[in-house]
Amino acid sequence: MKKFKTLLATTALITSLSSMAAGRDYISIVGSSTVYPFATVVAERFGKSTNFKTPKIESTGTGGGMKLFCKGINVDTADITNASRRIKASEFAMCQKNGVKDIVEVLIGYDGIVVANAIKSHTFALTRKDLFLALAKEVPTGKDGELVANPNKKWSDVRKELPNVKIEVLGPPPTSGTRDAFVELAMEGGCKKFDWIKATKKSNKAKYKSICHTIREDGAYIEAGENDNLIIQKLQKNPDALGIFGFSFLDQNADVVKGATIDGGAPEFDTIADGSYPVSRPLFFYVKKAHVGKIPGMSEFLKEFTSEKAMGEEGYLTDKGLIPLDEDKFKTVQDAVKNLKPLSL
Amino acid sequence: MIDKNTMTVKVEKSLKKRYLKEKIFKSMGFISVAVAFLFLLMLISDITIKALPAFVQTQIILQVDLNEQDLGITQQSSVDEIRQVDFRRVIRAALKKQFPQVKKRKQKKDLYSLVSVGAEYQLRDLVLENREILGTTLNVTFIADDDVDALIKGAIDRNDEESGRRVKDFKLNLIETLEKHGQIEKNFNWQFFSSGDSREPELAGIKGAVLGSLYTLLVTLLMTFPVAVSAAIYLEEFAPKNRMVDFIEININNLAAVPSIVFGLLGLAVFINFFELPRSAPIVGGIVLSLMTLPTIIIASRSAIKAVPPSLREAALGLGASKMQTVFHHVFPAALPGILTGTIIGMAQALGETAPLLMIGMVAFIVDIPQSVTDPATVLPIQVYLWADSPERGFLEKTSAAILVLIAFLITMNAIAIYLRKKFEKKW
Numbered sequence: 001m002k003k004f005k006t007l008l009a010t011t012a013l014i015t016s017l018s019s020m021a022a023g024r025d026y027i028s029i030v031g032s033s034t035v036y037p038f039a040t041v042v043a044e045r046f047g048k049s050t051n052f053k054t055p056k057i058e059s060t061g062t063g064g065g066m067k068l069f070c071k072g073i074n075v076d077t078a079d080i081t082n083a084s085r086r087i088k089a090s091e092f093a094m095c096q097k098n099g100v101k102d103i104v105e106v107l108i109g110y111d112g113i114v115v116a117n118a119i120k121s122h123t124f125a126l127t128r129k130d131l132f133l134a135l136a137k138e139v140p141t142g143k144d145g146e147l148v149a150n151p152n153k154k155w156s157d158v159r160k161e162l163p164n165v166k167i168e169v170l171g172p173p174p175t176s177g178t179r180d181a182f183v184e185l186a187m188e189g190g191c192k193k194f195d196w197i198k199a200t201k202k203s204n205k206a207k208y209k210s211i212c213h214t215i216r217e218d219g220a221y222i223e224a225g226e227n228d229n230l231i232i233q234k235l236q237k238n239p240d241a242l243g244i245f246g247f248s249f250l251d252q253n254a255d256v257v258k259g260a261t262i263d264g265g266a267p268e269f270d271t272i273a274d275g276s277y278p279v280s281r282p283l284f285f286y287v288k289k290a291h292v293g294k295i296p297g298m299s300e301f302l303k304e305f306t307s308e309k310a311m312g313e314e315g316y317l318t319d320k321g322l323i324p325l326d327e328d329k330f331k332t333v334q335d336a337v338k339n340l341k342p343l344s345l
Numbered sequence: 346m347i348d349k350n351t352m353t354v355k356v357e358k359s360l361k362k363r364y365l366k367e368k369i370f371k372s373m374g375f376i377s378v379a380v381a382f383l384f385l386l387m388l389i390s391d392i393t394i395k396a397l398p399a400f401v402q403t404q405i406i407l408q409v410d411l412n413e414q415d416l417g418i419t420q421q422s423s424v425d426e427i428r429q430v431d432f433r434r435v436i437r438a439a440l441k442k443q444f445p446q447v448k449k450r451k452q453k454k455d456l457y458s459l460v461s462v463g464a465e466y467q468l469r470d471l472v473l474e475n476r477e478i479l480g481t482t483l484n485v486t487f488i489a490d491d492d493v494d495a496l497i498k499g500a501i502d503r504n505d506e507e508s509g510r511r512v513k514d515f516k517l518n519l520i521e522t523l524e525k526h527g528q529i530e531k532n533f534n535w536q537f538f539s540s541g542d543s544r545e546p547e548l549a550g551i552k553g554a555v556l557g558s559l560y561t562l563l564v565t566l567l568m569t570f571p572v573a574v575s576a577a578i579y580l581e582e583f584a585p586k587n588r589m590v591d592f593i594e595i596n597i598n599n600l601a602a603v604p605s606i607v608f609g610l611l612g613l614a615v616f617i618n619f620f621e622l623p624r625s626a627p628i629v630g631g632i633v634l635s636l637m638t639l640p641t642i643i644i645a646s647r648s649a650i651k652a653v654p655p656s657l658r659e660a661a662l663g664l665g666a667s668k669m670q671t672v673f674h675h676v677f678p679a680a681l682p683g684i685l686t687g688t689i690i691g692m693a694q695a696l697g698e699t700a701p702l703l704m705i706g707m708v709a710f711i712v713d714i715p716q717s718v719t720d721p722a723t724v725l726p727i728q729v730y731l732w733a734d735s736p737e738r739g740f741l742e743k744t745s746a747a748i749l750v751l752i753a754f755l756i757t758m759n760a761i762a763i764y765l766r767k768k769f770e771k772k773w
Contacts, residue, residue, distance in 0.1 A: 026713075026721065028624070030706075037736060040710040041544045047712050048466050051428070054712035056625060056721040059731075076621055119509055227734055229741070252736045255501070255509045314454075316462070320544075321736065 024075050025296055027055035031065025031082030033226070034111055034177055034246060035283050038317050039082055042305045045316070050304075052297035057082075062177055069286065070095035079291045079298060083284045084111065084177040092345045102289035102342035106302075107333050108311055110323040112247035112272040112280040113182050114259040115169075121239035122163040124155075124260035128278060131262070132190030133158045134167050135221055137214040144196040150216045170224040170231045171215075171244035181281045182244055186262070188212040189278060232257055247272060247280075248321025272323045280323065289340050306337045389752070392745045399746035402534035402547070403489040403497045405460055405523060407439040409468065410482045420476040427473055432465040436487070444519060455516045459523070461488040463548040486530065491546040491739035493520055497529060500738070511738075537746065541714045542728065546739025549732070551750050553714045557627055557707075557722030558696060558754065564631020564718055565695050569638050570688055577646035577684075582672050601640035608637045609701030617705060624706035625721040633701045638691035645687020649680040682766040689762035693755055699726045725751045 029039055036059040047054025060068060062083045069081035070091060087095075087105070095103060115126060133139050134155065138147040155162035172179040191212035192198045201208040215221050224231045228245040232253050235243045242260070250259050250267060259267035265277035272280045285305075292298045304310060310317050311333075313324045325333065335341075413419050416430050440456050441447070447456050461467075464487040472479060495501045496512050497520075507514050523529050540550030584590045612633035616622045622629045653676050661671040702708065708727050715722035723731070725747065732744040 024623070033734075036710070037544065043710065044544050044712050045462075048463075051425075057710040058625065058706050059708060059710075060706075076623070228736070229733065246736075248736045252738055255505065255511050319458075 026053035027080065027295055027297055027301055028078045029055055029057040029080040029082065029285075030060045030068045030078040031058075031080075031285070032062040032084040032177060032283070033059040034062075034084040035082035035108070035285060037248060037320060038108065038283070038322050039285065039305075041317060041320055042301075042310055045310075046297070046301050046304045050297065050300060052300065055080075055297075055301060066091040066094075069288065070098055070100050073099045073288070073290050075291070075294065077288075079288050079295055081286050083286065084181065084281060086282070086284060087286060087343070087345075089345055092343075100288055100290070102340075104287040104289055104337065104340050105343040106285050106287065106306065106337055107325065107329065108283050108285060108305070108322065109317065109325055110272055110280045111283050111321075112267055112277055112323060113178060113185065113244065114247055114250045114267040114279075115186075115242050115244055115262065116235065116250055116257040116259045116267075117242045118235050118239045119256055119258045122165065123258070124162070124242070125264075126162075126260045127159075127263050128186050128190035129193045130155075130158050130162065130190065131186045132188075132193075132212070135169060135187065135215055136191070136211070137216045138211065140194050140197065147211065150218070150220075153220075165240045167220045168222065168238070168241040169220065169244065170222050170234055170241055172226060172228075173223040176226055178244070178246060182279065183213050183215065185279045185281065187215070246321070247323070251321040269318075269323065273326070283322070286343070287337075287340075289342060292340060302337050306334050392748050392752075395742060396745035396749045397742075398498045398500070399537060399742040400534050401498065401531050402536060403494040404486045404530045404532055405489045405493070406484050406486050406528045406530065407436065407443070407460070408482060409435050409439045409485050411435065411472070411479050413480045416479070418479065420479050422476075424473060428469065430469070432468040432472075435468065436460060436464050444522075447519075452515060455513070456519060458490055459493055459516070459519060461490050461547045462545055463488055463543070488536065488547050489529070491737060492516075493529075494547055495739060496520060497524075497531065500742075537743075541712045542710060542723070542731070543712065544710075544735075544737075546735075546737050546743055549740070549743055551725075551728065551747055553711055554723055554725045554728035554747070555750065555754070556715050557711075558724040560627035560715060560718045560722060561630040561634060561724055562692055562696060564628055565635040565638060566688070566692060568632060568635035569642055569691065572635075573639050573642035573688075574646055574684060577643050577650060578672060578677065580643075581647050581650040582668070582676065597640050597643055601644060604700075605637050605698055606700040606704065608633050609704030611636065612701060613704045623719055623721070625709050625711070625723075626719050627715065627722050628718040629705050630702050630707050630722075630724065631718065633705060634695040634698060637698065637701060638695050641691040641694065642684075642688050645690065646680070646684045649683025649687065650676060652683060653679045678769070679771055682769040685765045685769070686762050689758055689765075693758050696724075696754060696758070697726055697751070699724075699730060702727060725754065 027043075029043070036057060040057050043055040043057055046052065058065075058078075062081075062085060065078070065081035065083065066087065069078045071077045087103070092103070095101075115124070115131070117124065133150075134152055136150055139150050139152070140146065141148055152158050152167060154164055154166055156164040158167075171182065192201075197208065197211055200211070222241075224234065224243070228249045231243040231245055232249060235241055236256050243257070247267060250257060251269075261267075263278050265271045267277055271277040287298075287302065292302075307315075309315050311322075311324060311330065312318075315324065318324050324330070416435070418426055418430055437457055440459065444456055447453055467487060468485060471485065489497070492501070492512050496503065496517070501511055503510075503517060510517075512520070520529070536548065537550050539552055540548065541553030543549040580590065580594065612629055616629045616632055617624055657675050657679060658671050661675045662668075666674065699708075702724060707723050708731070709721065709723055710731070711721050711723050713720070729744055729747045729751065732740045732747060
């Protein structure tokens with residue numbers, strides 16, 4: 001009897017709840033863990049300063065966010081997804097197929113990826129080529145078209161001018177967006193410096209990718225998990241190690257770690273903004289147009305996010321380590337948001 | 346006689362050896378207990394030491410001028426009108442009044458960032474609570490920014506070189522001036538227990554996560570306990586002994602060993618996608634966790650029922666009680682302490698679980714404190730994870746503090762279990 005009653009109660013509960021899910025009065029945001037620290041700041045301020053509820057933000061990763069976002073047009077799907085890269089054509093197609101026709105793309109700023117070590121340790125002036133030679137699984141020999149398993153043990157093996165210490169780099173695992181961006185921007189950037197490899201890109205794209213994107217697995221690159229705080233703690237304990245993480249963590253921990261210059265650019269706010277620091281990537285969020293006006297607070301939230309006081313050059317997001325857009329791009333983004341200009345690929 | 350003597354000699358000889366063996370075993374047992382205890386002590390003391398600063402909040406006292414004309418509101422203004430006022434201006438004016446020499450743009454930014462960004466809302470809520478303060482000049486205690494907080498608590502060393510110090514000389518001077526005037530106070534951090542999550546370490550609180558955990562566990566308990574106990578009673582007392590029942594038994598045991606993330610996937614597919622329950626809500630979290638704890642409680646309840654002496658059942662049956670009466674009047678109350686212990690152990694396991702909740706969207710930034718089981722919420726272990734992953738240094742101490750709260754939660758649950766067991770326990 002007890003069991004039956006519980007069963008009945010549960011069924012009743014579930015049915016009553018399904019009808020409740022229909023009216024949602026808060027904004028639901030999913031997506032990239034890199035954009036998460038910025039989106040959450042805006043959400044919190046929005047919740048405190050308006051009468052709307054504070055948006056809920058899930059950190060699902062860019063790909064996971066796209067899946068949830070593109071699932072459909074119902075109110076129970078996410079309204080906004082954050083992305084640390086542009087939406088892929090395949091994801092856009094998936095959205096279209098599921099009825100998510102109009103998507104507004106919002107570029108919010110840039111994020112730098114830094115290579116850093118303990119503040120009292122050696123100062124590194126690296127190039128992207130150095131990074132490639134130090135971290136790739138196979139590196140080219142002097143002869144064109146020939147590769148050997150990476151023989152470099154010390155930084156001075158890579159280039160004479162670099163410190164004579166063991167190569168030991170703590171970085172994110174393959175599941176991380178930071179790793180993707182690092183591989184694409186730093187490793188591939190250095191890899192391209194070899195003419196014959198660059199030529200392979202046209203003839204054999206898969207081979208090109210495997211040369212440029214494969215990180216060595218002999219212990220010189222240590223996967224340190226997704227937690228950047230942990231990497232910073234380890235760098236303090238091990239002065240010979242270098243770590244790879246997002247700029248905001250360098251910004252917050254400038255008293256214990258310092259960033260290496262890459263191709264002459266120091267990882268600083270201004271250099272990332274003007275592009276002279278080469279390892280930076282754009283950050284986006286995507287808005288489901290159909291939900292604007294349907295979910296309370298959507299247009300107000302978009303306005304808050306793209307306001308001068310949030311995303312602008314002196315905005316509060318820059319205090320959190322976001323690299324702001326330049327004047328022109330900022331205006332374009334603001335216009336696109338105001339008119340809810342749908343994206344077309 | 347000779348034989349007996351040799352036996353005694355033999356026994357006496359081996360006696361020493363046997364005593365020694367016992368001694369070794371005892372000391373080894375003691376050492377293992379000591380090692381386990383030492384680890385626990387190390388863990389708890391490490392966390393406690395790291396967490397202690399989180400329970401102290403640095404505050405800055407400023408004299409604010411709530412001039413009605415400047416603000417454009419009166420004591421009769423509506424709530425909405427007051428909400429629209431930019432109270433940041435008032436705070437900035439107060440800071441400027443105290444440090445009139447600060448003129449440069451960059452330095453002004455430093456000056457304004459002494460108080461938390463939450464200060465303006467703090468002042469707004471103060472006005473909303475008590476409109477009579479409008480039109481007066483009064484001292485208000487504001488929450489200090491996390492950098493100021495870290496400096497006052499000593500997490501940032503004032504004697505470090507300026508280049509490597511987060512708080513630069515200019516800002517340090519401002520803070521030291523405030524200190525000299527007695528405008529900086531350290532008080533118990535009530536905010537930590539009364540507010541939800543925040544991206545500013547100085548504003549972040551644990552209440553949202555505690556309530557989220559509570560709602561989730563409540564749903565889990567309501568779902569699991571009746572089902573698990575009825576299942577256990579049926580299987581133990583009523584079910585026929587045949588292959589079908591054996592099969593069910595094996596499956597329950599297997600279910601207890603299924604990795605918890607699998608239940609999360611199931612929850613996502615069934616409750617969210619099919620039943621369309623809201624994402625990130627304690628109701629779904631509770632249902633998913635109840636699937637996970639169900640086998641644990643069934644197994645514990647069954648062994649508790651099995652442990653009730655058969656004489657009790659036979660006596661009840663002998664006095665003419667029906668099977669149902671025997672079970673519910675005699676066996677079940679006798680087994681209750683064991684069942685409760687099992688339930689609370691299952692609940693404690695559910696409290697610490699994060700993996701299944703990951704799939705159903707409970708790993709989320711949620712500021713508003715959940716009011717019901719359908720509001721979006723997060724739970725304690727997830728809050729720990731989210732804070733541990735934040736770039737701001739102030740979250741380090743918050744992370745440890747959240748772990749302490751989680752441990753306190755667990756100890757409370759276990760204490761309840763012990764109390765209930767002691768209360769209902771019967772000896773035969």
